[in-house]
Amino acid sequence: MKVVAKTANEAMAEAMRQINPDVVAAYPITPATEIVQIFSSFVHDGLVDTEFIAVESEHSAMSACIGAAAAGARVMTSTSSQGLALMDEVLYIAAALRLPIVICEINRALSAPINIHCDHSDTMNVRDSGWIQIYAEDSQEAYDSVIQAMKIAEEAFLPAMVTADGFILSHAMQRIDMLEDEEVQAFIGEHKSPYNLLDIYNPITIGPLDLQDYFFEHKRQEADAMMKAPEVIKKVADEFGQKFGRKYGLVEEYRLDDAEYAIVVIGSTAGTAKDTVDMMRDKGHKVGLLRIRVFRPFPAEEIVKALKNVRVVGVMDRADGVNAYGGPVFMEVRAALYEEEKKPDVYSFVYGLGGRDVKPVDIERVFQMIMDADKGKKIDRLNYIGVRE
Amino acid sequence: MEKEILEIRWHGRGGQGAKTAALLFGEAALETGMYIQAFPEYGPERTGAPVSSYNRLSKKPIRIHSGIETPDIVLVLDPTLIGKVDVTAGLKDDGVIIVNTTKSPSEVRKMLGLKDSIKVYTVDAYGIALATIGRAIPNTPMLGSLIKATGILNFDHLLESVRKKLEVKFRGKGADIVDKNIQAIKKAYEETKGEE
Amino acid sequence: MKETWKELPIGAIIKEPGSSKRFETGDWRTERPVLDPEKCIHCMFCWIYCPDSSIKVENGKMEGFLYEYCKGCGICADVCPTKAITMVREEV
Numbered sequence: 016m017k018v019v020a021k022t023a024n025e026a027m028a029e030a031m032r033q034i035n036p037d038v039v040a041a042y043p044i045t046p047a048t049e050i051v052q053i054f055s056s057f058v059h060d061g062l063v064d065t066e067f068i069a070v071e072s073e074h075s076a077m078s079a080c081i082g083a084a085a086a087g088a089r090v091m092t093s094t095s096s097q098g099l100a101l102m103d104e105v106l107y108i109a110a111a112l113r114l115p116i117v118i119c120e121i122n123r124a125l126s127a128p129i130n131i132h133c134d135h136s137d138t139m140n141v142r143d144s145g146w147i148q149i150y151a152e153d154s155q156e157a158y159d160s161v162i163q164a165m166k167i168a169e170e171a172f173l174p175a176m177v178t179a180d181g182f183i184l185s186h187a188m189q190r191i192d193m194l195e196d197e198e199v200q201a202f203i204g205e206h207k208s209p210y211n212l213l214d215i216y217n218p219i220t221i222g223p224l225d226l227q228d229y230f231f232e233h234k235r236q237e238a239d240a241m242m243k244a245p246e247v248i249k250k251v252a253d254e255f256g257q258k259f260g261r262k263y264g265l266v267e268e269y270r271l272d273d274a275e276y277a278i279v280v281i282g283s284t285a286g287t288a289k290d291t292v293d294m295m296r297d298k299g300h301k302v303g304l305l306r307i308r309v310f311r312p313f314p315a316e317e318i319v320k321a322l323k324n325v326r327v328v329g330v331m332d333r334a335d336g337v338n339a340y341g342g343p344v345f346m347e348v349r350a351a352l353y354e355e356e357k358k359p360d361v362y363s364f365v366y367g368l369g370g371r372d373v374k375p376v377d378i379e380r381v382f383q384m385i386m387d388a389d390k391g392k393k394i395d396r397l398n399y400i401g402v403r404e
Numbered sequence: 405m406e407k408e409i410l411e412i413r414w415h416g417r418g419g420q421g422a423k424t425a426a427l428l429f430g431e432a433a434l435e436t437g438m439y440i441q442a443f444p445e446y447g448p449e450r451t452g453a454p455v456s457s458y459n460r461l462s463k464k465p466i467r468i469h470s471g472i473e474t475p476d477i478v479l480v481l482d483p484t485l486i487g488k489v490d491v492t493a494g495l496k497d498d499g500v501i502i503v504n505t506t507k508s509p510s511e512v513r514k515m516l517g518l519k520d521s522i523k524v525y526t527v528d529a530y531g532i533a534l535a536t537i538g539r540a541i542p543n544t545p546m547l548g549s550l551i552k553a554t555g556i557l558n559f560d561h562l563l564e565s566v567r568k569k570l571e572v573k574f575r576g577k578g579a580d581i582v583d584k585n586i587q588a589i590k591k592a593y594e595e596t597k598g599e600e
Numbered sequence: 601m602k603e604t605w606k607e608l609p610i611g612a613i614i615k616e617p618g619s620s621k622r623f624e625t626g627d628w629r630t631e632r633p634v635l636d637p638e639k640c641i642h643c644m645f646c647w648i649y650c651p652d653s654s655i656k657v658e659n660g661k662m663e664g665f666l667y668e669y670c671k672g673c674g675i676c677a678d679v680c681p682t683k684a685i686t687m688v689r690e691e692v
Contacts, residue, residue, distance in 0.1 A: 020434045111611070188443065210609075218617040222612070286466075287467070372470050375470065
């Protein structure tokens with residue numbers, strides 16, 4: 016292990032180098048450009064054995080990844096925002112063909128208006144595409160999660176994206192404990208492929224027309240793989256924790272044991288929120304935090320277990336539902352709690368769109384609002400915080 | 405370092421290396437066992453446009469990811485930013501400000517209307533850079549001033565750390581440019597002035 | 601009874617090569633091609649053009665049609681340089 020200072024972009028590129036994939040097909044986009052640029056320099060310097068395919072768009076990038084993965088290669092790529100949106104239709108194909116591709120994703124707001132900074136609208140846009148989604152709180156977790164994601168994807172035969180907040184993490188240098196190359200290789204193990212198009216002794220057909228008589232069965236099968244994925248994710252995380260000492264789960268509870276008020280958050284805001292929780296605990300408030308690390312598959316059971324004894328919950332979404340009933344995380348958290356007899360009241364707080372900074376004082380305000388609501392003050396179910404009213 | 409988290413803000417102009425200075429300083433601090441953050445503020449990227457970058461330093465893991473609004477230390481890499489950018493915004497009452505200028509610390513204090521509790525240091529980083537590097541690049545000299553003014557890191561360690569980073573950065577451009585930058589840092593360290 | 605979702609190979613792949621052979625596409629057509637062996641010069645134009653691989657070839661000779669796959673499109677008759685193929689109404 017060595018201690019280095021790296022940004023999330025640099026750390027994810029290093030994880031890719033250590034994984035040493037057979038194929039990377041990518042198209043650079045701000046703020047994930049560096050991942051592709053640094054990795055391409057690794058290819059140029061002969062530090063990896065990867066076939067690097069410079070394509071003309073993200074749609075082509077994912078298409079090339081699908082072809083390579085179907086041919087039995089270990090495949091990775093990287094993108095952000097509009098790039099991920101352009102991949103959209105092909106993402107569904109990668110998932111349904113059950114190809115274990117890994118994307119190093121950097122969260123950035125979707126246009127319009129055009130913006131290059133962080134929110135989660137890009138990955139939330141593809142939340143039902145059949146990809147595993149892991150949201151990192153910091154660059155260390157982004158690095159660790161990319162390594163885990165490769166193994167998870169190849170055990171679940173599902174594609175996985177690891178995301179880190181644009182600029183906030185992608186361009187912020189922090190301390191990273193890097194594993195040795197051999198440790199990464201030993202951890203991820205031999206590449207596993209669900210099938211191999213180039214196996215001439217066992218010829219197969221990929222992507223045939225699949226109509227009323229079989230399509231539903233294949234989608235049911237895909238759903239089943241996603242239902243079983245939490246076990247794979249936990250197993251891989253446990254193995255990682257035992258070997259390297261850093262523990263990860265589907266969700267992370269922070270000072271929730273006796274909490275009366277909790278916020279639910281994903282991504283880098285969780286770090287800021289932990290400091291805020293400590294600050295408010297010092298003032299005597301019984302507050303806590305639930306961070307959702309794995310949003311897909313959605314860890315409903317863990318969320319219910321963590322929140323059912325809380326009085327009021329504020330769910331913070333860094334993506335707006337716009338035409339839905341609240342942000343995506345809010346909707347799903349609230350729905351998961353519906354069947355519990357004893358359950359918290361849940362409010363939606365959309366924040367931080369387009370990179371709007373979120374400070375401890377903003378999070379404190381969310382806590383204050385849900386505590387006021389508990390005392391009988393009427394507040395809106397759906398709220399926007401940090402926007403000029 | 406007494407504070408739980410020490411926060412630093414660097415003001416510069418696009419192309420002056422404010423981001424690089426924050427990264428070099430962050431890495432040097434990391435090597436002493438501290439936890440660090442170093443990040444730029446991204447806006448329209450244009451040579452000469454006002455830019456800022458930041459550091460957080462702590463003995464414990466740093467979890468906060470919001471912008472820095474109440475820095476302990478402010479560095480101003482270009483004197484013409486004063487009056488155009490609010491360089492003292494949020495500077496803590498017991499804070500430190502270090503300015504690249506030919507003016508004296510008390511003149512700067514007057515210009516900025518600073519409280520008595522804030523410490524002011526000045527250094528002619530352009531003059532030093534021109535004399536050593538041959539170009540008015542103020543970022544490396546300001547690293548020397550930062551150490552002189554605050555003593556956050558051991559000066560020899562900083563020199564050693566920066567030398568290693570620059571050797572990688574200027575790979576193929578000769579050892580000369582690295583030596584010149586080290587000279588600039590040393591000279592700035594010696595010439596940084598506080599108030600009597 | 602077709603397979604349940606638990607029995608199918610993953611990723612909607614088809615593991616058996618050439619299984620489309622079992623799908624008889626020629627169960628309906630309005631006209632069928634008929635060969636006049638006297639006129640046929642075995643140029644293989646019909647074999648090249650047939651979109652359903654329904655030309656029966658043995659030892660390099662055109663030997664008729666695979667009516668299980670032939671959709672009766674008439675391309676073979678159209679491209680035949682010696683008019684050896686004619687399309688006739690499919691009777692009940």
